[in-house]
Amino acid sequence: EAQVTQNPRYLITVTGKKLTVTCSQNMNHEYMSWYRQDPGLGLRQIYYSMNVEVTDKGDVPEGYKVSRKEKRNFPLILESPSPNQTSLYFCASSLSTGLAYGYTFGSGTRLTVV
Amino acid sequence: SQKIEQNSEALNIQEGKTATLTCNYTNYSPAYLQWYRQDPGRGPVFLLLIRENEKEKRKERLKVTFDTTLKQSLFHITASQPADSATYLCALGLYSNFGNEKLTFGTGTRLTIIP
Numbered sequence: 001e002a003q004v005t006q007n008p009r010y011l012i013t014v015t016g017k018k019l020t021v022t023c024s025q026n027m028n029h030e031y032m033s034w035y036r037q038d039p040g041l042g043l044r045q046i047y048y049s050m051n052v053e054v055t056d057k058g059d060v061p062e063g064y065k066v067s068r069k070e071k072r073n074f075p076l077i078l079e080s081p082s083p084n085q086t087s088l089y090f091c092a093s094s095l096s097t098g099l100a101y102g103y104t105f106g107s108g109t110r111l112t113v114v
Numbered sequence: 115s116q117k118i119e120q121n122s123e124a125l126n127i128q129e130g131k132t133a134t135l136t137c138n139y140t141n142y143s144p145a146y147l148q149w150y151r152q153d154p155g156r157g158p159v160f161l162l163l164i165r166e167n168e169k170e171k172r173k174e175r176l177k178v179t180f181d182t183t184l185k186q187s188l189f190h191i192t193a194s195q196p197a198d199s200a201t202y203l204c205a206l207g208l209y210s211n212f213g214n215e216k217l218t219f220g221t222g223t224r225l226t227i228i229p
Contacts, residue, residue, distance in 0.1 A: 004157075035219075042221035043158070043203070058216075090157050102148055102160025103217065 002027045006091050006106035013081055013113055021076045021109050023091030031094040032074040033058070033103070034066065036087040043090065049074055081113045116141040118220040120204060126226045127194050135189040135223045137204035144206040145215065147180055147187050152201045152222065161202075162189075194227045201225070 004025045013019055025032065033048040035058075045058030049068040063085055065077040074093075078085060088110050092103040121136035137147070146165045150158035164171045164180045164187070171178045177190040191198050201222040208216050 033217075040221065043205075043219040045216065045218075048216075092157075102150075102163055103158075104160070105157030107157050108155070 002104070004091055004093050004104050004106040006089075006109050009107065009109060011109060011111050013111070015082055015113055016080050019078050019081060019111075021078075021089060021091075021111070023074045023076065023106060024072050025074075025091075025093040025104070026072065027093065027095070027104065028071065029093035029095050029104070030071070031096060032068065033092045033094075034064070034074070034076050035090045035092065036060065037090060037108075038087050046076070046089075078111075081111075083113045085111065086113050087111060118142070118204065118206060118218065120202075120220040120223045122223060123221075124224045124226070126228055129194060129196060129227050129229050131194055133191040133194045133198065133225055133227070135202050135204075135225065137187040137189070137220055139185050139206060142185075142206055142208060142218075144182075144208055146207040147178075148205045148207065148217065149176075149178055149187075149189050150203040150205065150219075152203060154201075158203055163207075191225075196227045196229050199226050 007022045030051050034046040035043040037043050044060050046064050047066040049055045055066050090108050091106040094103045095101045117140045119138045127133040148163045149161045152158040162178045164178050175192045179188045201224045203222045205217045205219045
């Protein structure tokens with residue numbers, strides 16, 4: 001089944017403890033992106049990747065890192081999480097950058113930082 | 115400032131009627147516009163895409179229009195069913211400063227179809 005898989009689904013952590021949220025897609029998509037979703041603010045892009053070893057900042061990149069060493073994987077790293085990073089996170093992929101292609105989203109990771 | 119507005123946070127429609135959702139934008143020049151459905155606790159699911167040079171797109175009971183003069187897209191669900199109840203997101207496809215494309219989302223409209 002074609003899908004984007006995120007892990008974990010739920011995560012509670014303490015301030016300052018490094019964490020990684022994994023994202024993997026099995027569709028050979030070039031484009032991958034991370035979003036966070038907060039009430040009243042909608043989906044906001046954190047980072048995106050046009051292809052392997054090509055990443056760039058989205059609208060809210062502060063406090064996050066990403067890497068794209070393989071086409072299928074695009075992990076999101078929080079080096080020193082803070083409570084304002086408590087949110088619902090989504091990874092998405094697309095065959096190419098937009099135009100004729102919709103995005104396929106993962107099921108989400110609900111992160112709580114205490 | 116740039117803004118994407120979806121008509122209302124919540125919309126209640128009687129089963130069998132047509133539900134119409136609105137997406138208005140200001141200070142954007144989108145190359146295309148996409149609509150997604152999101153159920154509680156789940157990721158958005160892609161429904162339809164319409165390009166800037168297209169006026170209308172249809173898929174089964176769904177219809178999308180795109181008016182770049184009015185800066186508005188309308189999303190219609192005909193013969194609505196309770197299973198259509200969800201939050202619907204519009205997203206603008208934009209060219210960034212570096213020539214890349216970027217998808218920017220509205221905050222969504224929560225649609226409830228009443229039996």
